[in-house]
Amino acid sequence: MKYKRFILFFLFCLTLSYACPAAGEPEKGVPKVKASAVCLMDVTTGQIYFEKEGNKRREPASLTKIMTAILAIENGNLKDIVTVGKRAASVSMGQDIGLRTGDRLYLEDLLKAALLYSANDSTVAIGEHIGGSHEVFIKMMNDKAKALGMKNTSFANTNGYHHPNHYTTANDLAILTCYALKNPTFAELVRTKEVTITWLPPEDNGTTDEKPEEKVVREKILHSTNRLLESDFEGINGVKTGTTPRAGNCLIASATREGRQLVAVILNSQNRWDDATGLLDYGFNDIKPVALVEKSEYVDKVPVEEGVEKEVRLVAANKVEVYLPPGELELVQKKIHKTVAPKAPITKGTKLGTVTYLLKDKEIASVDLVANQDIERLPWYRRIFE
Structure with a gap:
């Protein structure tokens, strides 16, 4: 009898262990990440699908170079010839391409070195060329961050060296990267696996008889990190x-499937590769489209002045569909803005308002509200009496 009771008790405990998740385990479907901070964002909509410590300030390391690069692309010409100054040539910390004072390279090659190879010296040369000085370029970086809505970001250098005033967040980096990826030049550079960059010949001041094609040109093959x-x-x-x-091991990864592009920001991770791919897979596989409203679905009504009908029903002009993480549909709120008592006659399909959908106080969609029927104006004698 004792053994029977023991076996029954053991089976009961075993059943509980399978039925109930262990304390601290993530909910089903939620990605497991080892990183200290992460953010998964939709490039097109800017919607955050998952975050962990998304607004906590952290050091970005070389992810800083995304800001350096997009400013250079927007404010320079890829075929600009950059002459390397002493400041860039003196960079020795971290990865570099061995720039020396007076070296001449195309801006495009310096960008490739910064984005693919993560060369620290190239970013200093880029900053001084675009801004005229390192200090001016840093101001440009911070001004751009504010313009993009990166509220918890401060830049103190072009490459991510440690500095007390150099910090950002996973969410801010996602905002920056989504913005940068909409630039075709940037998008092409960051998906490139290997490049060859070239040092240009010294500037010809007319004091040499050597032909340009005979001058030695240095080249370097770079592989993406x-x-x-x-x-x-x-x-x-x-x-x-x-x-x-x-900063630890950091990574920003992007992927596109079936027309959707997602960005995963990984900060200080024991395995940044697995964290990134896990987040991206979650975004593509678990974040499903949800209909917020169907076309011609009733939303609200509004009174009509001088109409044969006293009110008109407002319906959605189009179907509204968004991608939402599991369980977040009930968190969506809507705000309705409608015309105050429009005057008849009213034609079916006339826009009489809008409805905006918000998730966590951020707009995720909106649609026009239109009249669902024609409403004629009252005859003059009825308008007098009524």
Whole structure:
């Protein structure tokens, strides 16, 4: 009898262990990440699908170079010839391409060195060329961050060296990267696996008889530090790695599937590659489209002045569909803005308002509200009496 009771008790405990998740385990479907901070964002809509410590300030390491690069692309010409100054030539910390004072390279090659190879010296040369000085360029970086709505970001250098006033967040980096990826030049650079950059001949001041084609030109082959570009992960197309002792192993990865592009920001991770691919897979596989309203679905009504009908029903002009994480549909709120008592006659389909849908106080969709029928104006004698 004792043994029977023991066996029954054991089976009961075993059943509980399978039925109930262990304390601290994530909910089903929620990605498991080892990173200190992460953010998964939709490039087109800017909607955040998942975050962990998304607004906590952290060091970005070489992810800083995304801001350096997009400013250079927007404010320079890829065929600009950059002459390297002493400041860039003196950079020795971290990865570099061995720039020396007086070296001449195309801006495009310096950008490739910064984004693919994460060369620290190239970003200083880029900043001084675009801004005229390092200090001016840093101001440009911070001004751009504010313009993009990066509320918890401050830049103190072009490459991500440790500095007390150099910090950002996973959410801010996602905002920056989504913005940068909409630039075709940037998008092309960050999905490139290998490039060859070239040092141009010294500027000819007319004192030499040597022909330009006879001058020695130095070349260097660079490979992307983003290992995911060499993987078989579906749709991967960028973006950038970053590593320092203080920041840890960081990565921003992007992928596109069936027309949707997502960005995963990984900060201080024990395995940034698995964290990134896990987040991206979650975004593509678990975030499903949800209909907020169907076309011609009733939303509200509004009174009508001088109409044969006293009110008109407002319906959605189109179907509204958005991608939402599991369980967030009930968190969506809507705000209705409608015309105050329109005057008849009213034609079916006339816009009489809008409805905006918000998730966590951020707009995720909107649609016009239109009249669902024609409403004629009252005859003059009825208008007099009524």
